[in-house]
Every structure is written in structure tokens, then in C-alpha cells.
Amino acid sequence: MNQPLTEEELVRRLAEAETAYEAEIEANLKRNYVANLAHGLLGQTGFCLVNAPTFVPACIYLLSGSAFAVGLALVTAIGFLCVFGLFNGMQAVIFNTLMAKVIPLRLRGRLTGFRNFSAGLTAAGVSFTALFSLSIAVLAASVVTMVFVDEPRKRRLKG
Numbered sequence: 001m002n003q004p005l006t007e008e009e010l011v012r013r014l015a016e017a018e019t020a021y022e023a024e025i026e027a028n029l030k031r032n033y034v035a036n037l038a039h040g041l042l043g044q045t046g047f048c049l050v051n052a053p054t055f056v057p058a059c060i061y062l063l064s065g066s067a068f069a070v071g072l073a074l075v076t077a078i079g080f081l082c083v084f085g086l087f088n089g090m091q092a093v094i095f096n097t098l099m100a101k102v103i104p105l106r107l108r109g110r111l112t113g114f115r116n117f118s119a120g121l122t123a124a125g126v127s128f129t130a131l132f133s134l135s136i137a138v139l140a141a142s143v144v145t146m147v148f149v150d151e152p153r154k155r156r157l158k159g
Contacts, residue, residue: 040115
């Protein structure tokens with residue numbers, strides 16, 4: 001039969017298990033740090049672009065020309081955001097538990113700050129690039145439309 005562990009043996013085994021756990025965290029730290037950074041960077045950039053208070057309504061108005069369509073889209077978006085908020089609350093518990101397991105406390109604040117900062121810069125860069133690309137596309141389309149101009153042939157003067 002198994003004899004119960006002495007207190008010293010229990011403390012020793014717990015210390016060994018904690019040391020092995022910390023070593024595993026350190027071994028995977030670089031990968032987990034980069035994965036969390038990429039997750040935050042891409043996710044927050046996407047939400048910054050989608051939730052922009054002027055971008056989506058302006059795009060819908062540009063496509064439809066209808067203020068009603070913009071209002072309907074905004075009401076629908078508010079509904080989706082409410083559902084998203086509900087699920088985000090549940091997801092946040094799981095995400096923070098995972099973050100606590102894989103990123104040591106000494107690096108968590110730095111990671112979160114860097115994620116938020118880099119996501120803001122990326123969102124600004126993507127929106128500027130998208131706006132610039134859209135401008136170039138519209139200008140290119142305006143040049144292409146000149147193909148459809150029917151220029152008269154040489155004017156012949158009578159005389």
C-alpha cells in the first residue's frame with residue numbers, strides 16, 4: 001500500500017512540479033509572446049477599422065446614397081455589438097486565464113501595452129493606405145474613362 005507522504009516530501013514534490021512548470025513557460029515564452037502580440041495587433045486593428053464611426057456609415061452612404069440604409073446599418077451594427085459584447089465578456093475570462101498561464105506577470109503589462117500601441121499604429125497605417133489606394137483607384141478609373149471619349153477626326157476647313 002501507498003504510505004502517505006511526509007510534509008517534507010510533499011513540499012519537495014510541489015517545488016519540483018513548480019520548477020518544471022516555470023521551465024515549460026520559459027521554453028515557450030517567445031512563441032507565446034509573439035502569438036499573443038499578433039493576435040492583439042490583428043484583432044484590434046480589424047475592430048478599429050470596422051468600428052470607425054465615420055468609415056462604415058460613409059461607405060454605406062457612398063454605395064447606397066440612402067440615409068435610411070445608413071441608419072438601418074447602424075441599428076444592425078448596434079445589435080451585433082451588443083451580442084458581441086456578451087460573448088466578449090465570456091471570452092475575456094478564458095483569454096485572461098490563458099494569458100496568465102503562458103505569459104509571466106513580469107511581461108504581461110508590457111505585452112498588453114505594446115499590443116495596443118502597435119494596433120493603433122497599424123490601424124492608422126492601414127486606413128491611410130486604404131484611403132490612398134482608393135484615391136489612386138478612383139484617379140485611375142477617371143483616366144480610363146477617357147477611352148470612351150469619341151474625338152472628332154480632323155476638322156476640314158472649306159475654302
